[in-house]
Amino acid sequence: MSLKILEQFKNPDLCKKLLDRLNKEVESDIRFMEVCGTHTVAIFRSGLHSLLPEKVIHLSGPGCPVCVTHESEVNAFLDLSAKDNVIIATFGDLIKVPGKNGHCLKNAQAEGARVEIIYSPFDALDIARKNPDDTVVFLGVGFETTAPIIAATVLMAKQQGLTNFKVLSFHKLVPPALDVLISDPETCIDGFLLPGHVSTVIGIHPYDFIGAKYGKPAVVTGFDPVDILQALLQMVRSMKDENPAVINQYQRCVSEDGNPKAIETMYQVFQASDALWRGIGRIPSSGLVFKDEYEAFDAIKVFDLKIGECPSLPGCKCGDVLKGKMTPEQCPLFGKACTPAKPVGPCMVSTEGSCAAYFKYKVD
Numbered sequence: 001m002s003l004k005i006l007e008q009f010k011n012p013d014l015c016k017k018l019l020d021r022l023n024k025e026v027e028s029d030i031r032f033m034e035v036c037g038t039h040t041v042a043i044f045r046s047g048l049h050s051l052l053p054e055k056v057i058h059l060s061g062p063g064c065p066v067c068v069t070h071e072s073e074v075n076a077f078l079d080l081s082a083k084d085n086v087i088i089a090t091f092g093d094l095i096k097v098p099g100k101n102g103h104c105l106k107n108a109q110a111e112g113a114r115v116e117i118i119y120s121p122f123d124a125l126d127i128a129r130k131n132p133d134d135t136v137v138f139l140g141v142g143f144e145t146t147a148p149i150i151a152a153t154v155l156m157a158k159q160q161g162l163t164n165f166k167v168l169s170f171h172k173l174v175p176p177a178l179d180v181l182i183s184d185p186e187t188c189i190d191g192f193l194l195p196g197h198v199s200t201v202i203g204i205h206p207y208d209f210i211g212a213k214y215g216k217p218a219v220v221t222g223f224d225p226v227d228i229l230q231a232l233l234q235m236v237r238s239m240k241d242e243n244p245a246v247i248n249q250y251q252r253c254v255s256e257d258g259n260p261k262a263i264e265t266m267y268q269v270f271q272a273s274d275a276l277w278r279g280i281g282r283i284p285s286s287g288l289v290f291k292d293e294y295e296a297f298d299a300i301k302v303f304d305l306k307i308g309e310c311p312s313l314p315g316c317k318c319g320d321v322l323k324g325k326m327t328p329e330q331c332p333l334f335g336k337a338c339t340p341a342k343p344v345g346p347c348m349v350s351t352e353g354s355c356a357a358y359f360k361y362k363v364d
Contacts, residue, residue, distance in 0.1 A: 010224050018229035023053045025236050031057045031188055032235060033181070033324050035174060036195035037064035037352025038223050044361035046225045056232060059187070059324035060354035062177055062277060063195060065142040066093050067322060067346045067353050070276035072310045073141075073170045074099035074346075080137055080168065080303060081105060081113040087131060088115045089124035090139040097346045098313060121153040128157070128165040137299045140169045145197045147171045147288055148262035151269035154297050166299040169288055172275055174198050175206045176286035182214050187324050191235045192218040193228065196250045201266075203258030204246045211244035221249040269294050276307070278346070279319020316345035321354055328355040335359060 008014065034040060040060045043049050049058055062068045078099045081088050088105065095106045095117060109115040114134075118124055121138055128136040140150050150167060157165040174195060182189050194207055199220045210218040217238035221231035231249045238244060248254055266288070275287025290298040300307065312319060316338070317331035328334050328347065338344035340356055347355035 008226065011226060015225045015229060018226065018233060019051060019053070022056060022229065022233055022236065025233065025240070026053055026055045027240075029055050029057060030236065030239070031059055031190045031324075032193060032232065033059040033061040033187070033189050033191075034193040034195075035061040035063040035178065036193075036197065037067075037350065038197065039063060039193055039195065039221075039228070040354050040357050041352055041361075042223045042225075043228060044357040046228075047361075048225055048228060049362070052232075059189065060321070060357070061181060061192075061324055062280065062322040064322075064347065064350050064352040064354070065146070065172070066097055066350040067318065068172055068177075068277050068280075069094075069097065069141050069170060069346065070278050071099065071312060072276060072307050074104075075310060076168065076300075076305050076307055077105055077139055078103055078108055079305065080299065081108040081115060083303070085134045086114065087127060087134050087136045088113065088139065089118050089121075089127055089136055090115065091119070092117045093350050093352075094139055094141065096343065096349045098344065098349075100310075102313075102344075121150050122156070125153060125157055125160070125162060125165060128162045132164060135164050135166060135302075137166045137168055140167045140171055143172055143174050143195070143198050144201045144266070145195075147270065148201060148259075148266040151266045154269050154294060155265070157297065158294070163296070166297055166302055167290075168299040168305075169270065169290060170275070171270070171288040172277065173272065173286050173288065175202075175209070176283050177277060177280065178207070179209065179213075180280060180283055181323065182210065182216060184323070189216070189324065191216050191239065193231055193235075194218050194220040194246070196220060196222050196227075196253060199248075199250065199254045199258065201259050201262045203256055204248050204254065205256070207246045211246060215244050217244045217247070219247045219249050220254050222253065276309070277322075279312075279322045313345055318345035318347040318355070321347055328358040329362070331355070 219231040270288035273289040347353035
């Protein structure tokens with residue numbers, strides 16, 4: 001696809017036409033939720049949050065992988081970082097996420113813990129090769145988008161005999177969380193904007209239950225303003241036509257069946273299991289744990305880690321924000337005790353977090 005065609009998805013004149021069409025076709029309040037951190041940022045950065053018709057109400061859901069990582073999982077990061085002969089390998093967005101007593105991996109690093117920021121899980125293999133007397137633990141968080149590449153890294157480590165490489169798998173699966181959210185009467189979700197990145201891997205059919213079970217529309221979409229507005233218009237029309245099927249607006253990137261090879265690789269190494277989500281709690285079959293034949297790479301089993309419920313961060317309302325039950329501005333800490341420079345909760349830490357997006361882009 002040429003750059004000229006891609007630029008059309010940012011065309012301001014087309015955006016204005018779509019906004020006008022939305023204004024004409026929306027007859028009553030519609031509460032839509034996006035469940036992708038990139039959508040969160042795109043909606044605010046483009047100004048769409050302020051330009052949408054008053055009847056189109058935007059809820060930002062649990063689409064930021066850092067934000068949904070449970071408090072007890074963050075504490076496991078910190079416990080591991082304190083162990084002798086352990087090197088933590090992590091993406092940079094986890095480095096400031098607070099755990100017990102407000103402590104984070106950056107604090108641990110300053111106190112002498114060996115924490116390495118990497119840009120690809122394959123970088124962790126290089127660290128393991130260079131440090132054969134240490135155990136390198138890669139912090140595996142994220143959704144179906146990142147899980148296949150981490151599974152491929154495990155397969156490569158096994159092939160190369162890197163026995164000092166481990167993964168702490170706290171991956172999350174998106175569809176089970178959507179089932180919990182849409183069944184919660186307090187959220188009052190009328191439709192979903194579905195994540196483009198995740199959908200490139202899993203396709204569109206794992207979302208079929210949204211229409212079949214709940215009679216709600218759901219649209220897979222991209223991240224440019226035209227993508228988002230087209231998806232909202234399709235959502236509105238689906239509601240009016242009482243035809244709540246999953247719609248694929250993002251056909252230039254997402255196929256009906258996704259990426260079968262990526263799915264195969266993911267489930268070669270991992271299997272579905274119950275998982276903890278920040279603010280939501282334990283969701284059945286919403287996480288990925290190691291299969292028995294790959295348990296030698298499982299940091300939870302190797303270090304006998306106990307992952308259980310723990311108290312939320314004092315005063316932080318990140319959990320309610322992730323469920324769409326309040327906006328960031330309704331949190332008493334927002335913009336006061338909690339800012340991007342000094343974040344209290346992960347929704348302000350991550351560049352994809354809704355609190356950070358509100359703080360940076362929100363226009364009154």
